[in-house]
Amino acid sequence: MGNDKNVDVSKVVREKDTKTRNENYNQYVNQITPKNSLPKNMIGAFLVGGIICTIGQFFTNYYMSMGADKEAAKSYNTITLVFLSILLTGIGIYQKIAKFGGAGTLVPITGFANSVAAPAVEYKKEGHVFGIGVNIFTIAGPVILYGIFSSWVLGLIYYILKQLDVM
Amino acid sequence: MPENKNLNNKSKMIGKQSLLFNSPPYIIGASSITGKKEGEGPLGHLFDAVIEDPLIGKETWEEAESEFMKQAAEKAIQKAGLTNKDIRYLLAGDLLGQLIATSFGIAELNIPFFGLFGACSTIGEAMSIGSILIDGGFADKVLAITSSHFAGAEKQFRYPLDYGNQRPYSASWTVTGSGAVVLSKNNSNDGGAIRVKGITTGKIVDFGIKDPMNMGAAMAPAACDTIKSHMEDFGLEAQHYDKIITGDLGYVGSDILIDLLKEHNIDISSNHMDCGKEIFDQESQDTHAGGSGCACSAVTFTGYVLKQLQEGTWKRVLFLPTGSLHSKVSYNEGNTMPGIAHAVIVEAE
CATH class of the missing domain: 1.10.287 (Helix Hairpins)
Incomplete structure (x- = not known):
């Protein structure tokens, strides 16, 4: 070998x-x-990620047809997807989809919801403060921290460029 | 003062890191209690009990693991025809921080206790030290026990159980359960005797693997080192044993071990067995590289290997549980994964 x-x-x-x-x-x-087969993983991610986004589009369209404006419909859609992801995490289905879909389930907002819900379920037994409170962002924490940090950096660059009349 | 006959006996030390016992301890009782997935595996019908509920009626994974250990201890003592009072020492350990599965599991048993940490090699370490205590005359009966729990190990070493992710093919599946062995100075079994003839204690061996999703690769060099030392110390060929049984190298680690040993002119390809490969059906149970965890080698040994020795299928085996001595902190701080393997010679008479 x-x-x-x-x-x-x-x-x-x-x-x-x-x-x-x-x-x-x-x-x-x-x-x-x-090794995992890269083409197989990519097809799985493409399909599952695509399906999640299609469902998202369906909800956005639905909320708009109910009379919401585009921005509000997007927010309602996000709330709906997060809710569904947490529900599926709680009943043990999201993990199975993720095993097949990989990054297709990780990248959309549903992956973020799963990464917050999973520690919440796991650490509930260690109490609301030291269990859930401390551990809920163990996976999502880096995304939140560096997401906020990079938007701060971009904001700073935007401000400087604006002062220099470039933008 | 009575004379100590052992004083005049020859040394038990063999070679650099091995012992050959003067009065090899007997294995007079053993137990294996596992979870549902293990029960559905190829060895499922051999275990003493398969518990369907992963929480085994408790509130947390840690308490559940303790309960597995308690039940395995009681079962082994009962099968040996003893009571807790007969056991001189309890040697035990698990994977959780500060051995909490062990401490909370065995507290009620009221047996003098030494806690051990050898990661997944713990049952080998416990049987080694237990045999030393008995042959040295420091105990007549010793209980060696260890446990692991899939959910508890995932929580401590990897991700919360409900987090959706993809496991690489080299990742192993932590066995839920507990296995116990009762070692005794005298044989009390009616049937044939099974004895621990000697041991080779492993050194920490580190070949610089950093991937905790490939523990087989981290531990294979340690298993290679212990087997090589064992053969040198005792002047044996690999074919001396009906089986050379590693703990939880899994599919990847087993291939590496055979490759590494061939370079040392030791060929174990025909008589090697790995508990991690035996305990699950890789295809139907989706366990990737195989089983791992303290319980993997412990329940495979007590449920399967001992039965083969009792039935005479095998006469002589080298049982070699393997462990990866890393923690989540050492991994996050960029350290490697040191491996260890403790070999125990087990023979049927």
């Missing part, structure tokens, strides 16, 4: 220098470890 490629296992066993040996070993492991 894998011996026909660049790093043979003998280069791991015979190597005296620990650093080089570890590099060789990591390369060898990388060769023999089965």
Whole structure:
């Protein structure tokens, strides 16, 4: 297995220098470890992500047909998708969709909702403050922090460009 | 003062890191209690009990794991025909921080206790130290036990259970359950005797793997090192054993181990078995690289391996639970995953 490629296992066993040996070993492991099929994952993500967005579009259209303006319909749609995602997380279905859909379930707002709902369910037993309060953003936290940070940076750039009359 | 006969005996030390016991301890009782998924696996019919409810009637995953351990301890003591009072020492450990599954699981048993951490190699470590205590005359009966729980391990090491993500093929599936072994100075079984003849204690071996989703690769070099040392210490060939049984290397780690050992001119391809590969059906149970966790090797040993020895299918095995000694903090801080493997020689007489 894998011996026909660049790093043979003998280069791991015979190597005296620990650093080089570890590099060789990591390369060898990388060769023999089965990988997820990228095309298969991409098709799954495309389909599931597409379906979620189509459902979102359906809700937006529906709310607009009920008389909401475009901005309000979008907000109602977001609320609906977040609700559905949390519901499906709670009854154990979202995880199954995510296993197939991968990034297709991660990138839309439903993935964000899942990443907040999952710790809330898990850490409820450790109490409302130290359990849910501390842990609810363990997965979503980085997204929130760096999302806010990058919008601050962009705002600053926008302000400077505006002062310089570039924009 | 009575004379200590052992004083005049030859040393039990063999080679660099092995022991050969003068009076090899007997395995007089063992138990395996598992969760539903393990019960649905190829070895499911061999376990003492399969508990459908993953919370086993408790409120939290941690309490549930403790309950698994408590039931396994009681079952093993009962199967050995003993009561808690007969057990001199309890040697136990689990994967959770500060061994809480163990502490809360065995508190009620009222048995003098040493807590052990060897990650998924804990049952090997517990059987090793238990055998040393018995052969050394420090105990007549010892209970070695360990546990793990899929949900508790996911929560501690990976993500909350309900988080939707994709597991790589190299990731393993933590076994829910607990396995216990009662070691004794004297045999009380009516049938044939099963004894722990000797041990080879593993060193920490680290080949620089950093991916916690590929624990088999992190632990394989440790298993290789322990097997190689074992063969050197005892002057044996791999074929001496009917089976060389690793703990939870899984599919990826097992391939690596066989490759690595071949470079040392040790061929175990015909008699190697891995508990992580045996406990689940990879295809139908979607367990990727196989089972892992303290309970993986413990329940496979107590449920399956011991039965093969009792029935005479195998005479002599080298049981070698493997562990990855990392934590979430060490991983987040960019550290590697050090591996360990403790070998125990188990023979039927």
